Structures are given as structure tokens and as C-alpha cells.
Amino acid sequence: xxxxxxxxxxxxxxxxxxxxxxxxxxxxxxxxxxxxxxxxxxxxxxxxxxxxxxxxxxxxxxxxxxxxxxxxxxxxxxxxxxxxxxxxxxxxxxxxxxxxxxxxxxxxxxxxxxxxxxxxxxxxxxxxxxxxxxxxxxxxxxxxxxxx
Amino acid sequence: xxxxxxxxxxxxxxxxxxxxxxxxxxxxxxxxxxxxxxxxxxxxxxxxxxxxxxxxxxxxxxxxxxxxxxxxxxxxxxxxxxxxxxxxxxxxxxxxxxxxxxxxxxxxxxxxxxxxxxxxxxxxxxxxxxxxxxxxxxxxxxxxxxxxxxxxxxxxxxxxxxxxxxxxxxxxxxxxxxxxxxxxxxxxxxxxxxxxxxxxxxxxxxxxxxxxxxxxxxxxxxxxxxxxxxxxxxxxxxxxxxxxxxxxxxxxxxxxxxxxxxxxxxxxxxxxxxxxxxxxxxxxxxxxxxxxxxxxxxxxxxxxxxxxxxxxxxxxxxxxxxxxxxxxxxxxxxxxxxxxxxxxxxxxxxxxxxxxxxxxxxxxxxxxxxxxxxxxxxxxxxxxxxxxxxxxxxxxxxxxxxxxxxxxxxxxxxxxxxxxxxxxxxxxxxxxxxxxxxxxxxxxxxxxx
Numbered sequence: 001x002x003x004x005x006x007x008x009x010x011x012x013x014x015x016x017x018x019x020x021x022x023x024x025x026x027x028x029x030x031x032x033x034x035x036x037x038x039x040x041x042x043x044x045x046x047x048x049x050x051x052x053x054x055x056x057x058x059x060x061x062x063x064x065x066x067x068x069x070x071x072x073x074x075x076x077x078x079x080x081x082x083x084x085x086x087x088x089x090x091x092x093x094x095x096x097x098x099x100x101x102x103x104x105x106x107x108x109x110x111x112x113x114x115x116x117x118x119x120x121x122x123x124x125x126x127x128x129x130x131x132x133x134x135x136x137x138x139x140x141x142x143x144x145x146x147x148x
Numbered sequence: 149x150x151x152x153x154x155x156x157x158x159x160x161x162x163x164x165x166x167x168x169x170x171x172x173x174x175x176x177x178x179x180x181x182x183x184x185x186x187x188x189x190x191x192x193x194x195x196x197x198x199x200x201x202x203x204x205x206x207x208x209x210x211x212x213x214x215x216x217x218x219x220x221x222x223x224x225x226x227x228x229x230x231x232x233x234x235x236x237x238x239x240x241x242x243x244x245x246x247x248x249x250x251x252x253x254x255x256x257x258x259x260x261x262x263x264x265x266x267x268x269x270x271x272x273x274x275x276x277x278x279x280x281x282x283x284x285x286x287x288x289x290x291x292x293x294x295x296x297x298x299x300x301x302x303x304x305x306x307x308x309x310x311x312x313x314x315x316x317x318x319x320x321x322x323x324x325x326x327x328x329x330x331x332x333x334x335x336x337x338x339x340x341x342x343x344x345x346x347x348x349x350x351x352x353x354x355x356x357x358x359x360x361x362x363x364x365x366x367x368x369x370x371x372x373x374x375x376x377x378x379x380x381x382x383x384x385x386x387x388x389x390x391x392x393x394x395x396x397x398x399x400x401x402x403x404x405x406x407x408x409x410x411x412x413x414x415x416x417x418x419x420x421x422x423x424x425x426x427x428x429x430x431x432x433x434x435x436x437x438x439x440x441x442x443x444x445x446x447x448x449x450x451x452x453x454x455x456x457x458x459x460x461x462x463x464x465x466x467x468x469x470x471x472x473x474x475x476x477x478x479x480x481x482x483x484x485x486x487x488x489x490x491x492x493x494x495x496x497x498x499x500x501x502x503x504x505x506x507x508x509x510x511x512x513x514x515x516x517x518x519x520x521x522x523x524x525x526x527x528x529x530x531x532x533x534x535x536x537x538x539x540x541x542x543x544x545x546x547x548x549x550x551x552x553x554x555x556x557x558x559x560x561x562x563x564x565x566x567x568x569x570x571x572x573x574x575x576x577x578x579x580x581x582x583x584x585x586x587x588x589x590x591x592x593x594x595x596x597x
Contacts, residue, residue: 077212077213077216078179078197078198078199078213078216078217078220079216079220080220110212110213110216111212111215111216111219111246135197135220135221136220137197137198137199137217138182138198138199138200138201138207138213139182139198139201140198
């Protein structure tokens with residue numbers, strides 16, 4: 001890789017409004033990051049994690065694929081969080097599992113009533129943020145989902 | 149003794165309860181809305197739990213959420229503060245059935261005294277003077293006209309489930325009465341889900357004098373003196389003081405005994421307040437009973453030396469009242485100004501927003517009960533009271549002078565508050581003479597334009 005190629009990469013970044021670009025080729029890895037890039041915080045999306053190298057180098061129709069967003073499923077009530085419908089049942093979801101919109105992801109028990117909590121998005125369970133049997137408050141993040 | 153108490157309220161009263169608990173070695177959990185997550189009560193409580201989004205319906209009035217919060221945080225008792233669910237018998241009942249102690253009276257006494265018309269009848273039966281009125285619910289406007297003419301105008305139309313100055317309409321003649329009747333019914337339906345109204349003779353030139361009582365589970369009931377709350381705007385109290393400028397030892401004894409008699413009718417437990425109206429000739433009339441701790445309780449605390457919130461908690465823990473009536477002594481005077489985030493120049497429209505500067509007054513004889521701090525964002529979702537400025541001294545004139553000085557020291561920027569109005573009232577010759585009636589503010593504002 002020579003300087004000309006690096007400059008071409010920089011131009012590519014600017015043309016496509018990218019903050020970060022990572023390329024691996026011939027055993028050489030290069031990462032370019034723009035200074036002072038602000039990460040836009042949206043209500044539903046928490047952090048935008050750095051994309052894997054293979055994803056960022058993919059060029060589709062001359063446009064680089066934008067980084068995917070994350071979504072947090074938050075508790076709609078105060079209660080106790082359960083991963084399964086009963087103590088001996090299988091958990092509704094596991095990390096890395098793909099889920100659909102409206103799929104039940106957990107139970108929140110409030111005043112002896114079991115409430116099924118559904119996912120608002122389609123995606124992959126990245127992280128389960130609460131332990132089974134833990135008390136949760138209103139709006140507390142329960143699951144981090146990578147939107148697909 | 150309680151290990152942990154849940155505070156089901158917000159703002160200055162939540163802070164007040166947390167403070168009392170801390171001093172008693174009781175752990176605290178505050179149930180709060182999303183809008184209040186950066187509030188001072190949330191910061192100082194041992195635990196906090198978000199129970200809903202910003203609207204009161206979703207949070208502070210959300211019974212299932214509050215009970216659920218109490219269960220997951222494993223508390224022994226709930227203090228409801230004032231307002232919100234404090235006088236909701238349904239909530240008190242649910243606490244009981246969930247084996248959580250409700251720091252307040254029994255659901256039965258809340259229900260009985262909550263019906264203002266029934267409360268009056270009970271007081272009358274017990275030989276306590278009441279304001280002449282309809283004696284029962286008035287169902288039709290023809291009935292209303294008949295009763296109003298018997299009582300003689302002016303009359304006031306009141307909602308049976310009202311209170312705190314809400315759901316009332318004044319009428320000076322039959323024409324007024326018909327519209328007042330219809331409007332009051334509609335307002336009552338909207339505010340209390342019950343359109344039942346009753347009529348009362350409107351006595352002009354009255355003072356509002358209320359008595360604080362405390363009752364334990366052993367039938368002991370005492371009174372802790374009066375508070376004069378005559379300075380009101382739209383029937384919302386603005387300034388309260390004790391002792392009342394019109395009070396004499398004899399009158400206090402008579403009214404105090406009447407207040408206790410009233411509380412005994414429902415075997416009252418915890419803190420409560422009996423409100424009376426007193427006319428120009430010092431005749432007193434029972435108006436209503438409030439089955440909760442009141443906003444203006446600090447002035448009673450200053451002159452009696454008794455912490456009313458701690459008393460409530462001890463009573464709820466099953467303890468006997470520590471004092472007899474003869475133990476209650478009144479020392480000095482106390483005054484309270486309710487500082488509201490409202491613009492007096494724009495008809496008291498609420499003035500929420502971020503506080504860039506909040507200088508609290510201090511020095512001898514000053515107490516400030518507030519949940520506000522510099523950079524705090526006053527949200528538009530709740531009531532506008534942001535602070536209670538309380539002063540106390542040996543004499544009424546010194547108490548007033550300290551309040552005047554404290555109001556000068558108090559700086560709240562950039563929002564608008566009722567502080568300029570308080571300053572005006574405290575310089576008014578009638579107020580200084582202690583010669584005011586409930587129409588004082590309206591008259592004062594009318595004169596100045």
C-alpha cells in the first residue's frame with residue numbers, strides 16, 4: 001500500500017461521509033479515523049460499535065454500507081425480571097439468538113401478575129442486561145438488540 | 149421499627165420524609181417518575197426506583213406500579229406525603245391487603261372524612277358548630293334555589309368529594325346559582341369522577357383557622373395548636389402562620405377540643421387537620437377534615453418543637469403517643485411563604501424551566517424546605533410549588549421582619565415566582581395588623597390593578 005492508495009481511501013471516506021474505515025490486505029491492516037467525529041445519539045440507539053473489518057470494506061454500488069444500529073428493549077413497568085415462563089422452562093431468548101418483532105423475550109412479574117414483554121424490533125440479541133429474578137424499574141434497559 | 153420505607157411522592161415533601169427517616173435510622177426508597185430521575189429526593193434516598201413516565205397518571209398516581217415497587221424493594225411501609233394518593237382510600241386499602249403499612253389513617257376514616265358533606269353531618273351530630281348548609285346532596289337546580297333562599301345569599305356550591313379549595317363556585321342570586329350549580333357538577337365530575345354537590349352559606353369576612361391533630365392506635369388524640377391560613381389566592385393557601393392573630397387561650401381551648409372531638413368520631417390515627425372558618429365575632433364553624441400531613445405543617449413544628457413526620461412514622465410503627473395534651477407547649481411564632489414557580493404579572497401562569505441561580509436565605513430563625521437547586525430543571529408536569537420559606541421568632545413582628553429579610557436574600561433566576569407577591573403582602577398594613585379575611589389577596593390585587 002502506498003501513499004496514493006491511502007489518499008484514495010481518505011477521498012473515499014469523505015465522499016461517503018464515513019467516520020472510520022478499516023482495511024486489511026496482504027497481511028497489512030490500516031485504520032483511518034476522522035478527528036472529532038460526533039456519534040449521533042438517538043433515543044432508541046445507544047452506542048454505535050465499530051464495525052468489523054469485513055463489513056466496512058464491503059462496497060455496494062459504490063456506496064459503503066453504513067454501520068448498523070443497536071436497540072435497547074426497556075422495561076414498561078416495575079417488577080421482577082424472569083428469562084423463562086416458569087422456573088423449569090427454557091429461557092425465551094439466549095445471547096446471539098435472532099429474534100422477530102413482537103417475539104416474547106422475557107416475563108416481568110408485577111403484583112403476582114406475569115406480563116409477557118415483546119421485542120419492538122427484529123434483530124439479534126447481543127446482550128442480556130439483567131439477571132434472572134432481578135428487580136427492574138420502569139424504563140430500565142433489559143436487552144441490547146442489534147437491528148438486522 | 150421499620151427497616152425500610154417507600155416514599156410515594158416527589159419534590160419537597162419526598163425530601164422531608166427522607167430526612168425524617170434518615171434521622172430515625174430507617175432506610176428509604178423513593179418511587180419516582182422518569183422526569184424526576186435527577187431530582188434531589190432521588191439523589192439522597194438510599195434507593196430509588198423509576199415507576200413510570202412523566203405524567204402523574206403514569207407514575208405518582210399509578211397504584212400498581214407503586215405497590216410493585218414496594219414489593220420488589222421489600223419495604224415495610226409507604227409514606228404517601230400529601231396530594232397524589234395520600235387521601236385515596238383505595239390505595240390505603242391495597243397497602244393493607246399487601247401487608248404494607250400505610251403511614252396515615254385507616255381507609256375507613258379517609259373515606260368518611262373524604263365525603264365533605266357526610267363529614268359536616270357527623271361534626272354537627274357531635275355538637276360541633278358547622279356552617280349552615282344543605283345538610284345533604286343537592287340533586288336538582290330547583291332544590292338548590294329553594295335551599296339557597298332559605299340560607300340567604302351569597303351561597304357557595306361545593307363538590308362532596310372536593311377539598312383543598314377545588315370544585316367550588318360562589319353564587320349571589322338565583323341566576324348565578326343555576327349556572328354555578330351546573331358548572332360545579334361538571335367540574336366535580338371531571339375532577340373527582342363524582343358530580344355530587346352540596347350548598348353552604350357563604351360567610352363573608354372569614355378567616356381560615358385549622359387545627360393540627362395527632363392520634364395513635366390506642367385512642368389517644370391530641371391537638372398541636374392552630375394555623376391561620378387566611379392568605380389565599382383562588383382558595384389556594386399562600387401564607388400560613390401560627391399562632392393565629394385572632395386566637396385567645398380560651399378560643400384555642402374550645403376549638404382544640406372541637407378538633408379532637410371531630411377526630412374521635414372516626415377514631416382517627418396519624419396526623420390530620422381540622423379546618424374551621426372563623427367569622428368577625430370569633431364564631432368558629434367546622435368546614436372539613438384533611439386526613440393527611442399538610443403542606444404547612446412546618447409552622448406547627450417550629451412552635452411546638454415536635455417533628456410531625458417522625459410522629460407519623462412512630463404512630464405507624466405501633467407506638468403510643470409520647471405526649472399528653474398538657475405536655476404541648478407553644479413557643480413563639482412561625483410564618484410560612486409558599487414559593488410557587490408562577491408569574492404574578494401574567495395571572496399566575498406556571499413558569500417552569502431551568503434554574504440558573506438559586507440562593508437560599510439563612511441565618512437565625514430561617515428554615516427552607518425545598519427540593520430545588522441551581523441547574524435544576526423545573527418540569528411542567530407537576531404542581532408549581534418549589535419551596536417553602538419558614539421563619540420563626542419569639543414575636544409575630546420579629547417573625548415577619550425575618551421573613552422580609554429572608555425574601556430579600558432569596559434569589560431564584562431566571563424563572564418567575566410568587567416572591568414579589570409575598571413581599572407585597574408582608575408590607576401590607578392590614579396583614580401587619582393581623583386584620584385579614586379570605587378575600588384579602590383578591591382585594592389587594594384589585595386595588596393595585
